[in-house]
Amino acid sequence: MLAIDVVVRRLYEAPPEGFVAARAAAIEEARRAGEREAAKRLAALKKPTVAAWVVNLVALRRPELIEELVELSTALRAAQRELRGDELRELSTQRRQFVSSLVEAARRLAAEEIGAGAGKLPLGDVEATFTAALADPEIAGQVRSGRLIRAVSYAGFGEVPRPRLRLVTDTDDDTDEDAPVVAAPAPPEPPRRSREDERRRRELERELNAARADERRADGRLERAEDAEREAGHVVEDLDAELAELERRRTEAIADVARRKLARRAAEREAAAARRRVGDVQAALDELAAT
Incomplete structure (x- = not known):
């Protein structure tokens, strides 16, 4: 049986x-194994950006850091709700330091995977994602999953008020409790068939x-069409x-070609100057020999 979670993590x-x-290889393997649901789940996966991949590395290989992020995020929101200014300032300082440490951990993990290419990582996007995760629990959950597909950002700290909801049960009704109860008429006897x-x-x-x-066949065709x-x-x-x-x-x-063209022209000038110098010296030697 295909270990789908292991494949997705990989x-x-x-x-x-x-x-x-x-x-594509994982989808083909699932189909050969007859695991249609696994193949469908794999087909729905999207390729992550480089920044999202770097964040995923931290979530997958250093999950304890993401747990610290969630704890700090909870403390920040609590301090904001209760307007604890001194604590909030201290936590904000911790936030900046912690995000910097997360970015550095992410850089090191990525460097282990791609080597010298780590110098071109979009660490600004990585930092913005971690900062957003500290501000928004939903983003923190996405980061924790290790399956982020793109970097995210957050405009500022503060919770968005949620609407207050009431659970409606089957005991709720709009009738007046004091209204008289009128019995419904008994249904007529069904006629004999x-x-x-x-x-x-x-x-x-x-x-x-x-x-x-027909509906089942149509659903099957629809499912295959959706997969395709x-x-x-x-x-x-x-x-x-x-x-x-x-x-x-x-x-x-193109930029490299332009730089090399400039270098070639400079080399041509140097070569021409050297040739002229050789000619001048050779002419002086010839003149000296003639006398």
């Missing part, structure tokens, strides 16, 4: 450039069974990400 723990191929009624009933039951079978659409959507998303990465690399390459 997908979000690995660097994102290999996500698409790894997801004739032989024609029975025949019609059997026909309708056969039609109902056939309609239900979802997979196609993932392909488009992944290609968009790859195109963005290629465009970034193209821009860097």
Whole structure:
């Protein structure tokens, strides 16, 4: 049986450039094993951005740090609600220091995976995500899951008031307790079913069974179409990400070509100057030899 949670963790723990191929392989393995629900769940997974992947590494490999984040977030919100100014200032200082330590831990974990490429990590987005998680419990839950797909940010600290809800049960009604109770009239006796009624009933039951079978087949086709659409959507998303990465690399390459062109022109000038110097010295030697 496919260990789906292990597979999902492996997908979000690995660097994102290999996500698409790894997801496709996992889906194919699930389908070969006859695990349609697992394949469907895997197909719904989305490729994380680099910043989200870095945050996921902390959640998956250093979960105790995320638990500390949740505790600090709870303390901050409590201090805000109760307007404890001194405590809030102290907690805010802790927040800044803790976020810095989280970002550094994230950088080290990513460096273990990608080596020298860690120098180009979007650590600003990573920091913004951790800061947002401290401010918003829902974001903290997403970070804790280790399956974040994109970086998030938060405009400022403070809780958004939630509407007060009342549980409505089957004992609630809008009737007046003092209103008199009027008994409902007894339902009329059903007429005896004739032989024609029975025949019609059997026909309708056969039609109902056939309609239900058609419905099941249609649901199956719909499910397959949705899976295909979802997979196609993932392909488009992944290609968009790859195109963005290629465009970034193209821009860097163009800049590198420009730098190398300038260096080549400088080298040409130096070579021409050296040749002129050689010619001048050779002419002086020839003149000296002639005399």
